[in-house]
Amino acid sequence: MKKYQIPNWKNNTVSKNATAYFSNIKALFFEMTQKVMPIKGLGKNEDGVALIAVLALLSSVSLLVMSMVVYSQLSTYGIRNDTDALRSRYVAEGAMNRIIFLLAADNNEYRTTSLENFDYSEYEEERFIPDGRLRELDYYGTMVKYRIENGAGGISITPNNINTALNNLTRVRQSNEEDLSEAATIFRTRFSDYVDSNDLVGEDGMENEEYSEAEENSPLPRNNTLQFREELYYIPDGIKFFPLDRNGRMTLINPLTISSNRRSKPDLFQANFALLTNYANLSNEDALETLKTIKSYKQESFILSEEFDPLLLQNLRNYFSITNSGCYRVTIENAAGGNAGSVRMDATFNNPGITGSEGKTITFLDWLIY
Numbered sequence: 001m002k003k004y005q006i007p008n009w010k011n012n013t014v015s016k017n018a019t020a021y022f023s024n025i026k027a028l029f030f031e032m033t034q035k036v037m038p039i040k041g042l043g044k045n046e047d048g049v050a051l052i053a054v055l056a057l058l059s060s061v062s063l064l065v066m067s068m069v070v071y072s073q074l075s076t077y078g079i080r081n082d083t084d085a086l087r088s089r090y091v092a093e094g095a096m097n098r099i100i101f102l103l104a105a106d107n108n109e110y111r112t113t114s115l116e117n118f119d120y121s122e123y124e125e126e127r128f129i130p131d132g133r134l135r136e137l138d139y140y141g142t143m144v145k146y147r148i149e150n151g152a153g154g155i156s157i158t159p160n161n162i163n164t165a166l167n168n169l170t171r172v173r174q175s176n177e178e179d180l181s182e183a184a185t186i187f188r189t190r191f192s193d194y195v196d197s198n199d200l201v202g203e204d205g206m207e208n209e210e211y212s213e214a215e216e217n218s219p220l221p222r223n224n225t226l227q228f229r230e231e232l233y234y235i236p237d238g239i240k241f242f243p244l245d246r247n248g249r250m251t252l253i254n255p256l257t258i259s260s261n262r263r264s265k266p267d268l269f270q271a272n273f274a275l276l277t278n279y280a281n282l283s284n285e286d287a288l289e290t291l292k293t294i295k296s297y298k299q300e301s302f303i304l305s306e307e308f309d310p311l312l313l314q315n316l317r318n319y320f321s322i323t324n325s326g327c328y329r330v331t332i333e334n335a336a337g338g339n340a341g342s343v344r345m346d347a348t349f350n351n352p353g354i355t356g357s358e359g360k361t362i363t364f365l366d367w368l369i370y
Contacts, residue, residue: 081341088342089369092335095137095144096347099330100362103128103148104354107326115269116313116322120301130328132269133298145334151327151348151365153267154254157229159195162188169241172278183237190235194221206236229253243274247331247344248370255348255365258327268320269294280319286312326351329366345369 106128112118115131130150137144155165166184189202201207211220220234229250232238245251251270266275271294276287293307304322305313316322329348336342348366 084336084340085343088334088336088340089345091139091142091144092332092343092345092369095139095146095335096330096332096345098139099128099137099146099148100347100349100352101354103328103330104352107324107351108354113324114322115324116305116317117303119303130267130269130324131298134333139335142335142337144332144337147331147333149251149270149329149331150267150321150325151329151350152254152258152325153270153321153329154252155266156258157226157232157253157256159192159225162191166241168279169275170278172281183240187235187237187241191232194231194235195223195225197223199223226256229256243272245270247346249346249368251329257365265319265321267325268316268322269298271320280315282312282315286315290316327365343369 106112110127112127112129115129118129118131120127128148130148130153132147132149135146135148137146155168157165166188170180170184186204189205193200193202193205193207199207201210207221208218211218222231226232232242232250232253242250242252252266252275266279271280271290273287273291276282276290277284282290290308290312293304296302297304297307308316327348327350329346332343332345334342335345346366346368347364349362349364352360352362
């Protein structure tokens with residue numbers, strides 16, 4: 001390596017003045033930097049640094065774009081669910097109106113009353129009777145699934161018959177379970193406190209002070225007759241005595257607006273195990289056999305009475321209705337078709353008939369979208 005020496009001020013032969021001296025120093029320094037640290041480019045080990053920076057920038061931009069795409073797709077899915085639900089609601093309402101007409105026309109044409117001897121095989125056309133089987137309706141290209149059931153197929157609840165209703169639902173279990181008997185007595189008292197017009201608290205009962213302890217500023221009790229059957233769940237232990245159906249509805253209890261002549265026996269096609277054993281006092285074996293037969297009837301076409309043992313059938317007649325009451329509950333199970341999301345719709349109404357004055361309206365005992 002070539003050695004460089006800074007010229008001595010005293011022995012400088014190039015120039016005796018300071019300007020020439022520093023000019024030489026500058027020239028020597030420039031020559032040294034050119035030899036030792038070239039400034040024309042980066043060293044071999046530093047090649048591609050700019051490329052790495054560009055790739056990092058491109059990766060960041062790609063992640064940003066991918067995030068925007070994913071967010072856009074998620075937003076689309078969210079909007080699609082809302083759109084499917086809204087569309088299914090319109091379809092359900094249209095299908096409900098058509099089913100109501102088909103029911104009225106079926107009643108006008110055939111006037112079928114007894115269902116235990118009804119035979120689907122006798123008819124080429126489709127029949128519309130309240131047996132609870134799952135049906136399909138083509139509503140302008142959308143296959144709508146629905147059920148027709150007895151709208152007055154539950155138990156009547158009024159201030160005057162709450163004792164009878166509770167006894168019918170729990171009399172078998174109360175004889176074997178002392179705690180249940182005590183719970184039923186307490187529920188009767190709390191039901192009385194809920195509907196009476198005074199603030200006197202019965203033994204183990206509940207008035208506003210007791211409800212407010214459970215929930216601050218509670219407006220309960222009503223201190224008047226029930227307006228909705230679901231109010232029974234405001235009373236503690238209500239769900240214990242009146243369980244929900246498969247759709248989360250209180251169909252075990254009739255709508256409170258049903259006229260008194262409709263308040264008869266529960267509907268056999270809607271009976272569950274608890275109702276068969278506690279209300280009709282069937283053995284576990286007979287209850288299971290009854291449920292199995294009803295399930296098969298809803299999926300196949302046979303005469304119901306021919307599948308039951310005569311003694312069991314007679315016992316069922318004593319406790320349950322197997323007739324067309326003229327009051328119907330139509331449940332739209334799916335109004336979207338395929339795998340799209342759908343609302344459910346329930347409507348309970350009396351047979352409107354197919355004739356009437358202009359502008360005739362149908363009074364619905366229940367109309368629910370959920």
